[in-house]
Amino acid sequence: MERQIPKNVRQIGNVSDSPKIYVEDYVDTFFAQLCEKAGEGPIGAFLVGDIQKTDDEEYVYIYGAIQMHDLKLSGSDYVIDEDTWKTAYEDCKQYFEDGEMLGWFVAHQGVPLTPEHSTVKLHRKSFPKKNTVFIMKDPVEKDEVYFALKFNDLMEIGGHYTYYEKNPCMQNYMISTRKKNGVCPSETVEDRAAKDFRSLVRTREEQQQQKRSNHLMYAVSACLVLIVIIMGVTTINNFDKMKSVQTALNNLTSTTSSDKQPVEAKETSGNVTAVTNEPSGEPLQQEAGQKDAQEDTGQKDDEGQAPADSDQPQDTDKSGQDADAAKTDAGVNGSDGVYVVEQGDTLAIISRKTYGDVTHVDAICKMNGLTDGNLIYVGQKLLLP
Numbered sequence: 001m002e003r004q005i006p007k008n009v010r011q012i013g014n015v016s017d018s019p020k021i022y023v024e025d026y027v028d029t030f031f032a033q034l035c036e037k038a039g040e041g042p043i044g045a046f047l048v049g050d051i052q053k054t055d056d057e058e059y060v061y062i063y064g065a066i067q068m069h070d071l072k073l074s075g076s077d078y079v080i081d082e083d084t085w086k087t088a089y090e091d092c093k094q095y096f097e098d099g100e101m102l103g104w105f106v107a108h109q110g111v112p113l114t115p116e117h118s119t120v121k122l123h124r125k126s127f128p129k130k131n132t133v134f135i136m137k138d139p140v141e142k143d144e145v146y147f148a149l150k151f152n153d154l155m156e157i158g159g160h161y162t163y164y165e166k167n168p169c170m171q172n173y174m175i176s177t178r179k180k181n182g183v184c185p186s187e188t189v190e191d192r193a194a195k196d197f198r199s200l201v202r203t204r205e206e207q208q209q210q211k212r213s214n215h216l217m218y219a220v221s222a223c224l225v226l227i228v229i230i231m232g233v234t235t236i237n238n239f240d241k242m243k244s245v246q247t248a249l250n251n252l253t254s255t256t257s258s259d260k261q262p263v264e265a266k267e268t269s270g271n272v273t274a275v276t277n278e279p280s281g282e283p284l285q286q287e288a289g290q291k292d293a294q295e296d297t298g299q300k301d302d303e304g305q306a307p308a309d310s311d312q313p314q315d316t317d318k319s320g321q322d323a324d325a326a327k328t329d330a331g332v333n334g335s336d337g338v339y340v341v342e343q344g345d346t347l348a349i350i351s352r353k354t355y356g357d358v359t360h361v362d363a364i365c366k367m368n369g370l371t372d373g374n375l376i377y378v379g380q381k382l383l384l385p
Contacts, residue, residue: 003052003061006163010200013159019058019131019148021160026170027065028162034067035107035139042078042108044071046088048099051131060131064096064170065105067177077118078106080126095173103133113138113145120154164200334384341380347373354384
């Protein structure tokens with residue numbers, strides 16, 4: 001009958017080797033009790049169980065152990081006499097009728113946990129079947145090593161499983177032989193097995209709880225990372241918006257600054273416009289036009305009155321004296337070759353004041369490096385050609 005692989009197990013060591021060895025918890029408890037009884041000499045037991053093979057793996061299940069009546073020592077060699085074999089077969093048939101003796105256990109103080117050549121030879125003779133098991137244990141240090149018969153030699157197995165199941169056969173054996181073998185009563189064995197099982201279940205529950213806590217921490221960490229990413233993207237977007245606003249403000253500031261530059265005045269009938277320090281050029285243009293008209297009228301009057309003036313004496317009336325004074329003042333403002341622009345002046349007016357006509361406008365522009373003759377301001381000094 002094929003056995004199901006136990007579910008409630010505890011791993012001991014590295015179990016990657018083959019075959020996979022499963023030892024029932026009562027058997028492991030029995031080994032511990034034998035070690036407590038061990039003295040300086042060896043103490044041993046036969047292993048009872050079965051070997052099963054699948055397509056992928058081989059399994060050894062040890063669910064019983066029978067104490068050797070007498071494990072003798074000849075030098076450094078172990079010796080199992082006929083009486084010990086006979087008693088073991090009888091106990092196996094009585095308590096483990098479906099079981100098979102498939103190996104042995106030795107607890108020996110102060111002996112290296114490596115089988116001698118004689119021990120390997122004894123095992124091959126007593127348990128020639130492949131994957132039979134030999135267990136060596138130090139009763140003081142509690143160290144143990146498992147071996148399996150492979151390739152005609154005892155090969156060390158890195159680890160095994162301890163499993164937990166109902167085992168009435170081993171329990172009955174321990175109860176019946178407790179006086180002879182000195183093992184603990186069944187109640188103690190049951191308590192220890194139950195305690196180990198509860199400890200195993202508790203450990204598994206703690207592991208499951210730890211896994212759930214880890215999953216929760218992973219989820220929280222993922223949420224935090226997502227929040228940080230979202231905040232980073234939002235910050236970058238806001239930075240871009242702030243940069244756009246800053247650019248718009250800079251552009252607005254530049255536009256406002258350009259609006260404060262001098263404004264070109266409207267053209268007059270003579271295609272010459274005066275620029276002054278007033279916010280708007282219209283009052284200056286009107287004043288300039290009026291002055292030009294007055295000057296033109298004055299010139300015509302002077303031309304009409306010239307014959308009459310030539311016949312009159314030098315002491316004329318007061319209005320004539322004022323006109324002569326104005327002409328004299330106009331001559332003073334350009335007499336040194338430098339003309340200071342006055343309120344209402346244009347290049348045409350300056351040319352007319354200085355030379356009596358407007359033909360010198362281009363010469364004044366070239367003399368002063370003016371590319372645009374309309375851009376002059378009050379107080380500006382112009383060189384006269």
